[in-house]
Amino acid sequence: MSISADRPPAHSFGVSRAPRTPLKARAAKAILKPTVNHVPVRLRFADGRVWGAGGADAPEMRVVRPKAFFARLGADTKIGFGEAYMAGDWTTGDGTDLADLLEPFAARMATIVPVPLQKFRVFVDKKLPHHQRNSVKGSRQNIEAHYDLSNDLFAQFLDPSMTYSSAWFESAEQDLEAAQLRKIDAILDDAHVTAGTRVLEIGSGWGALAIRAAQRGATVTTITLSSEQAALAQERFAEAGVDVDLQLVDYREVTGEYDAIVSVEMIEAVGEEYWPTYFAAIDKLLAPGGHVAIQAITMAHHRYLATRNSYGWIQKYIFPGGLIPSLDAIDQTLHEHTSLAVTNRRSLGQDYARTLHEWRDTFNANWDAIRTQGFDETFRRMWEFYLAYCEAGFRTGYLDVFQLSISRPAKG
Structure with a gap:
C-alpha cells in the first residue's frame, strides 16, 4: 500500500462552470x-x-x-x-x-x-441514467468507478482492518478497528459460521470478513467486481495465513451450495430493478437449514418511495447506480421472490455516524498524503461533503443501517 510522491495528478474531479440560468x-x-x-x-x-x-x-x-x-x-x-x-x-x-x-x-x-x-x-427530479443500470456489465462499471479509485486512498482513512462499512462500538472508548471486528463477528455469529461452515460472501471489500471467517475454520468463498480490491485482499489473505477462494464474478454468476451467506452493505449497489434477482440468487445458493446475514443501509419507506426514481448528488459523484432500500422493501422482495424471511434486525445507525466522523477526521488529517496520489482539491471537497452528508443523515435517523438475520421459516 505504498504511496508515490512522484505520481502526476491523475484524479481530477472538476465540476463544470456555473450555468447561466x-x-x-x-x-x-x-x-x-x-x-x-x-x-x-x-x-x-x-x-x-x-x-x-x-x-x-x-x-x-x-x-x-x-x-x-x-x-x-x-x-x-x-x-x-x-x-x-x-x-x-x-x-x-x-x-x-x-x-x-x-x-x-x-x-x-x-x-x-x-x-x-x-x-x-x-x-x-432527474431519472436515474440508463447507463448506470446494474446489469452484469453495468454493475462492474459502477463498482469500478468507486472502489477502483485507489487502494492507497482508502488506506489513508480506513482503520487497519480496511473495513469500509459501519462499525459497531461497544463503548465510547473502543477504537474503530476493534469496533469493526466486533461488527464482523456479529455478522458471522448471526450466520452461524463455525468450523466447517461453507461460507459465501457477496462483496469482498478488502478481505477483513473473509479472513475472520476463515480463522473460525470455515470454508470461505468471497466474490467481488473490483480488481483493485481483489488484488489487495489476496495479499491480506497471504499475510493472515488463511485459505480463501476469491472470485472476480457477479453474484448472478455464482454456483454451488453454502451453509452461510453474508453480505455487508452490498444491497445498496444492487439497484431496485435487481433486488428480486439478488435475493433469489441467495435463496438458490443457500443450503437447507442455512443462514443469511446482511448489513444494509436503509431509509424510511415513505422516503424510499419518494426518492426511488430520482438522481442525486451521491449517485452522480460517489455511488453510480446506488439506491438505498427500506426495511419494508426488503421484506416485500423476500416475500414475493424467495422462500426467505428476516428473523432478526439490529440497528447500527448511530454507530455509522461515529464511523463516518472518524473516517472524515482521518481523511482530513492525511490529506497531504492523499494529495500526492494525484487527487485534487475538488476531490477533497467532494469526499469531505460525501462523508459529512452521510454522517448527518445517520445522526438524524434519516438514514439507518441494519444487520439482518435471514433464513427459511420452519415448516409446520
Whole structure:
C-alpha cells in the first residue's frame, strides 16, 4: 500500500462552470430564503447579509460566490448544492463542522421544501441514467468507478482492518478497528459460521470478513467486481495465513451450495430493478437449514418511495447506480421472490455516524498524503461533503443501517 510522491495528478474531479440560468437562479434564491429562515443555521453572505433562524452559536454557512451558488441550485436542486460545495461557491464558517451544518437540513429532508411547492418535484427530479443500470456489465462499471479509485486512498482513512462499512462500538472508548471486528463477528455469529461452515460472501471489500471467517475454520468463498480490491485482499489473505477462494464474478454468476451467506452493505449497489434477482440468487445458493446475514443501509419507506426514481448528488459523484432500500422493501422482495424471511434486525445507525466522523477526521488529517496520489482539491471537497452528508443523515435517523438475520421459516 505504498504511496508515490512522484505520481502526476491523475484524479481530477472538476465540476463544470456555473450555468447561466438567471430565471432559475432567482427562483432558487426566492425559495431558499424562506426555507432557511425556519432552520437553525446561519447563511452569511460576503456583503454581511445573514439568512436563517439560527442564533450566533448556530452552524454557519458562508456563501462565497452567491451568483454561482444560486445558479447551480436553480439548475439542479438535488445535485447543485453539493456541486457548489465542490466548486467552493460556499463553505463553512469559522468553527463550524460540515456535518453540524448539514444535520439540521437532514433532519428536515422530508419537509424542507414548502408543501405547495412539493407538487413540482416531478419537474425537478432527474431519472436515474440508463447507463448506470446494474446489469452484469453495468454493475462492474459502477463498482469500478468507486472502489477502483485507489487502494492507497482508502488506506489513508480506513482503520487497519480496511473495513469500509459501519462499525459497531461497544463503548465510547473502543477504537474503530476493534469496533469493526466486533461488527464482523456479529455478522458471522448471526450466520452461524463455525468450523466447517461453507461460507459465501457477496462483496469482498478488502478481505477483513473473509479472513475472520476463515480463522473460525470455515470454508470461505468471497466474490467481488473490483480488481483493485481483489488484488489487495489476496495479499491480506497471504499475510493472515488463511485459505480463501476469491472470485472476480457477479453474484448472478455464482454456483454451488453454502451453509452461510453474508453480505455487508452490498444491497445498496444492487439497484431496485435487481433486488428480486439478488435475493433469489441467495435463496438458490443457500443450503437447507442455512443462514443469511446482511448489513444494509436503509431509509424510511415513505422516503424510499419518494426518492426511488430520482438522481442525486451521491449517485452522480460517489455511488453510480446506488439506491438505498427500506426495511419494508426488503421484506416485500423476500416475500414475493424467495422462500426467505428476516428473523432478526439490529440497528447500527448511530454507530455509522461515529464511523463516518472518524473516517472524515482521518481523511482530513492525511490529506497531504492523499494529495500526492494525484487527487485534487475538488476531490477533497467532494469526499469531505460525501462523508459529512452521510454522517448527518445517520445522526438524524434519516438514514439507518441494519444487520439482518435471514433464513427459511420452519415448516409446520
